[in-house]
Amino acid sequence: MTKTTSLDKGKIKFLLLEGIHPSAVELLQASGYTQVEVLPGALEGEELKARLADVHFLGIRSRTQLTAEVFAAAPKLVAVGAFCIGTNQIDLDAAREHGVAAFNAPYSNTRSVAELVLAEAILLLRGVPEKNAAAHRGGWLKTAENAFEIRGKTLGIVGYGSIGAQLSVLAEALGMHVVFHDVVAKLPLGNARQARSLNELLGQADIVSLHVPELPSTQWMMGEAEIAAMKPGAILINASRGTVVVIEALAAALRERRLLGAAIDVFPKEPKSNKDEFLSPLRGLDNVILTPHIGGSTMEAQANIGVEVAEKLVRYSDNGTTTRSVNFPEVALPAHPGKHRLLHIHRNVPGVLSAVNQVFADHRINIAAQYLQTNDKVGYVVTDVDAASSDVAHEALAKVPGTIKSRVLF
Ligand SMILES: NC(=O)C1=CN([C@@H]2O[C@H](COP(=O)(O)OP(=O)(O)OC[C@H]3O[C@@H](n4cnc5c(N)ncnc54)[C@H](O)[C@@H]3O)[C@@H](O)[C@H]2O)C=CC1
Numbered sequence: 001m002t003k004t005t006s007l008d009k010g011k012i013k014f015l016l017l018e019g020i021h022p023s024a025v026e027l028l029q030a031s032g033y034t035q036v037e038v039l040p041g042a043l044e045g046e047e048l049k050a051r052l053a054d055v056h057f058l059g060i061r062s063r064t065q066l067t068a069e070v071f072a073a074a075p076k077l078v079a080v081g082a083f084c085i086g087t088n089q090i091d092l093d094a095a096r097e098h099g100v101a102a103f104n105a106p107y108s109n110t111r112s113v114a115e116l117v118l119a120e121a122i123l124l125l126r127g128v129p130e131k132n133a134a135a136h137r138g139g140w141l142k143t144a145e146n147a148f149e150i151r152g153k154t155l156g157i158v159g160y161g162s163i164g165a166q167l168s169v170l171a172e173a174l175g176m177h178v179v180f181h182d183v184v185a186k187l188p189l190g191n192a193r194q195a196r197s198l199n200e201l202l203g204q205a206d207i208v209s210l211h212v213p214e215l216p217s218t219q220w221m222m223g224e225a226e227i228a229a230m231k232p233g234a235i236l237i238n239a240s241r242g243t244v245v246v247i248e249a250l251a252a253a254l255r256e257r258r259l260l261g262a263a264i265d266v267f268p269k270e271p272k273s274n275k276d277e278f279l280s281p282l283r284g285l286d287n288v289i290l291t292p293h294i295g296g297s298t299m300e301a302q303a304n305i306g307v308e309v310a311e312k313l314v315r316y317s318d319n320g321t322t323t324r325s326v327n328f329p330e331v332a333l334p335a336h337p338g339k340h341r342l343l344h345i346h347r348n349v350p351g352v353l354s355a356v357n358q359v360f361a362d363h364r365i366n367i368a369a370q371y372l373q374t375n376d377k378v379g380y381v382v383t384d385v386d387a388a389s390s391d392v393a394h395e396a397l398a399k400v401p402g403t404i405k406s407r408v409l410f
């Protein structure tokens with residue numbers, strides 16, 4: 001059981017890793033949070049654990065791995081903000097077990113990824129990566145062979161979520177036909193149609209673009225057999241996660257010219273920083289566009305993400321609101337003027353709520369307002385009381401069996 005008492009804003013520590021946009025710092029400071037440390041890179045291992053020992057709010061992007069071990073070493077951690085879409089780098093169950101709420105930015109870089117994918121599709125269809133590489137070496141590949149317009153081609157989108165659907169709309173505007181595969185039935189936008197299976201899509205698409213999250217079910221989903229099922233001369237684009245494509249199988253298909261080209265933004269192993277060497281079997285293949293996980297790296301997206309996630313952290317810190325948390329029960333809370341707000345995070349097992357309310361009865365504390373939300377593992381009960389009774393209530397609440405974390409907001 002962890003007990004955390006809320007502090008004055010000036011004592012609450014934020015640590016932002018991986019070059020999070022200054023818009024986040026500006027918003028935090030404008031909201032009264034002055035202790036904001038910003039580091040340009042990711043942290044790992046003992047260094048990460050040591051840094052987290054006295055941190056209350058942590059901001060990361062896709063590189064920092066937050067494991068159960070890391071959460072166990074972060075007793076004061078209240079919330080984590082993933083300043084990106086993917087949350088696969090966070091052990092969300094472990095975070096919940098430690099009473100740490102997690103937030104992300106589900107839409108702020110969607111458009112940036114979709115635009116990059118379309119640009120890459122056009123460049124690959126024209127053989128630009130190879131022609132560009134040859135020109136840099138003094139070559140001159142002026143030919144129309146294997147160069148095609150994008151108009152009239154079929155784009156196969158695997159994962160028709162926010163990015164897949166946005167890409168679908170943009171692709172149709174360029175005159176493409178869109179077929180998609182998703183594990184759930186989705187509303188097809190425009191003239192797009194849902195394939196009955198991944199294999200059906202692979203057999204029809206001139207360009208296959210992957211937009212699934214990292215999950216056990218998506219791991220290595222594009223292996224040797226799936227790549228072989230693609231049309232001869234097709235193109236593969238992966239701006240989702242590096243574990244979705246068996247990179248050696250892709251390299252073999254490209255070397256044998258079974259595929260026209262590929263654009264890969266994410267890799268099974270990515271360098272930890274811009275100073276580390278990038279190693280991949282795809283290096284040296286001129287018909288492949290290799291980008292350093294920059295699908296969402298535009299000034300617009302990063303500035304928007306900074307604000308979006310910082311706002312979610314501030315709302316949680318200021319008044320306990322968990323709306324759009326990716327691992328916590330969602331509660332949208334009003335302000336609590338003149339009252340103290342008790343936040344109680346507990347295991348969602350029978351009896352805890354009645355024990356919580358017994359605390360107020362036993363101490364004859366009047367409840368001004370109360371809110372409850374649960375998910376399968378965790379219950380989140382928020383109670384507003386008079387300032388004079390909050391200390392005694394907080395102390396008693398922290399002792400309720402099943403408590404994970406309890407805080408007071410002034
Ligand atoms: N390269 C980059 O910089 C970026 C990469 N991403 C990656 O893109 C992924 C997708 O982002 P969004 O579209 O916002 O996510 P989303 O959650 O809106 O959409 C994902 C879609 O994939 C579907 N899906 C899940 N498992 C599937 C399977 N086995 N087969 C087919 N479909 C499956 C889901 O039903 C959902 O419709 C993120 O999870 C993230 O990993 C996101 C932003 C930037």
Ligand SMILES: O=C(O)CCC(=O)C(=O)O
Nearest residue numbers: 061062084085086296297
């Ligand atoms: O920009 C980043 O750091 C990660 C982008 C990404 O992969 C995501 O948003 O899921």
